[in-house]
Amino acid sequence: MAFIKKAIMARKNKYILSLLFSFLMVMSLVLISEKEKNIYNAHQPDIERLIGLHPDKWYPVVSEVSSPAWLGSATSEYDMVKARTYRNADGQEVTIVMTWGRNGIQKAGHVQQLCYSAQGFSVSGQKNTEVPIKSKRLMVTTFVASQLDGQIEDVFYWRISDGKILNNIQTTGLDDQRLSHRILRMKEVLRYLFTNIPDNVMVRVSSRRYDSDDASFAPLNYIKEYLENLSSQDLKLLTGL
Numbered sequence: 001m002a003f004i005k006k007a008i009m010a011r012k013n014k015y016i017l018s019l020l021f022s023f024l025m026v027m028s029l030v031l032i033s034e035k036e037k038n039i040y041n042a043h044q045p046d047i048e049r050l051i052g053l054h055p056d057k058w059y060p061v062v063s064e065v066s067s068p069a070w071l072g073s074a075t076s077e078y079d080m081v082k083a084r085t086y087r088n089a090d091g092q093e094v095t096i097v098m099t100w101g102r103n104g105i106q107k108a109g110h111v112q113q114l115c116y117s118a119q120g121f122s123v124s125g126q127k128n129t130e131v132p133i134k135s136k137r138l139m140v141t142t143f144v145a146s147q148l149d150g151q152i153e154d155v156f157y158w159r160i161s162d163g164k165i166l167n168n169i170q171t172t173g174l175d176d177q178r179l180s181h182r183i184l185r186m187k188e189v190l191r192y193l194f195t196n197i198p199d200n201v202m203v204r205v206s207s208r209r210y211d212s213d214d215a216s217f218a219p220l221n222y223i224k225e226y227l228e229n230l231s232s233q234d235l236k237l238l239t240g241l
Helices: 002-031 033-041 047-052 068-075 112-118 177-192 218-228 232-239
Strands: 058-061 080-088 093-101 122-133 136-146 151-161 200-210
Touching: 047 080, 047 093, 047 232, 093 218, 112 122, 112 136, 112 151, 122 218, 136 218, 151 218, 151 232, 200 218, 200 232, 218 232
Parallel strands: none
Antiparallel strands: 058 080, 080 093, 093 200, 122 136, 136 151, 151 200
16 A cells, blocks of 8 residues: 555656646746847858768668658758758668757757657667767767667767757656656756857768668768768867867
């Protein structure tokens, strides 16, 4: 009986905590609404040009992300979304998605593990890995997204806020990942109450395979080749390096 009461109390506390943070988040967004007037003068990066660049021996191919329907569904979450699929001479394919949001609080760029989970994928193997780029190191988050039909997506991505890399695998010690993410987002919002609202960039590179296939490192190879060939200005914009 004591165990049941304890479980009920734990569930109730989690519910109250979730409501509290949701309320604080809404109130904070209301308080910063006046600050948003200045962000619409922010310079928009040329994402169309950047995603059109690609390493030698990689060529654009038509895929579902090229369709207006796919882009339209993603645009509501960001101010700009661009996506391309590229194939190399060995037949490997990667899909690259770039997003930009002028309001880094309301359109901060999603933690992709949660996005995939919300779409019905099973997410595993999430970790941060450092990728050497021009004698510097970029922290990239990677995970495996699995579907019931046996299809798997190897995902590599990173987010830049106000020119600085974000850690996509933070934890508060809570088992509930969504609640943990809300708490971390609340900390970000409170910080921006007293500073300028940042813009955000997200870059995701992924590759599909079946469960019976080996893990694909094509996205990682593409990232290294792509970033190594960017100008210093473009590299700074996309990675903060």
